[in-house]
Amino acid sequence: MLIPKIRGRQRIILAIDIIPKDSWSCLCEVVKVACEEASGIKIGLPLILSVGIEKTRELTRICTHTDSLIIADLKLADIGDVMVLVLEKLKNMGFNAVIAHAFIGCEDALYKLSQLAHSAGVSLISVVAMSHRGADELLNKHFVDLVSISTECAHVEGLVVPATRPQIIRAVRDMVGDRIALLSPGVGVQGAPYGSALINGADYEIIGRAILKSHNPIEMLRLIAKRQREVLIPTCGGS
Ligand code: BMP
Secondary structure, three states, rough: OOOOOHHHHHHEEEEEEEOHHHHHHHHHHHHHHHHOOOOOOEEEEEHHHHOOOOHHHHHHHHHHHOEEEEEEEEOOOOOOHHHHHHHHHHOOOOOOEEEEOOOOHHHHHHHHHHHHHHHHOOOOEOOOOOOOHHHHHHHHHHHHHHHHHHHHOOOOEEEEEOOOOHHHHHHHHHHHHOOOOEEEEOOOOOOEEEOOOOOOOEEEEEOOOOHHHHOOOHHHHHHHHHHHHHHHOOOOOOO
């Protein structure tokens, strides 16, 4: 599968780590909207560990008839032989994309995962920088090397770049041109304004708690999408 680069619809990927309002049916409704109106979902370890594999499969099934991204975010960071075992299981659970760390390197690691992902029709996305403050202590200092590992050696389809570090998004976009999708978390609760990652070159904003913890998650998702569109519309002068 190829991650679509330009989408005619909302450029939000819903990050699911919690259950909104402690209601499974509410979560299913938001997932349906995220996959039918927005660009898909990203399911994290907290959700999988709290509801289990069968329930997770229920969520991915809501999206399979759409052309959405259904991303497993386990941030894989292991030897290639072990990661490929995980990837097979994730594919069977209905995921069509997985996230791995790039810091594990290419040989016997990201490259091996990328080969299997490619033959299984699963999109591989790697993390080249992160949105929290501690990421600046080590990881974010190496984003240029991590982009090279990810793109020149492993040929991933997408890169995770932090909305809280717009300069990194711009630098990565300059490095990779238009050939790779940039997915950006850190919008909303972590402080980056809605649409800001898109303005700086990201293709998608990954947004979780701002939607799932709101009073009306579906309405909030649509409001954020509207805000993204407003921010992206070019203005014609004024300050
Ligand atoms: P929220 O919008 O609730 O802050 O969620 C952001 C999501 O993006 C979480 O699932 C988190 O694991 C993920 N994420 C992040 O916040 N920063 C990164 O650098 C990389 C991530 O995958």
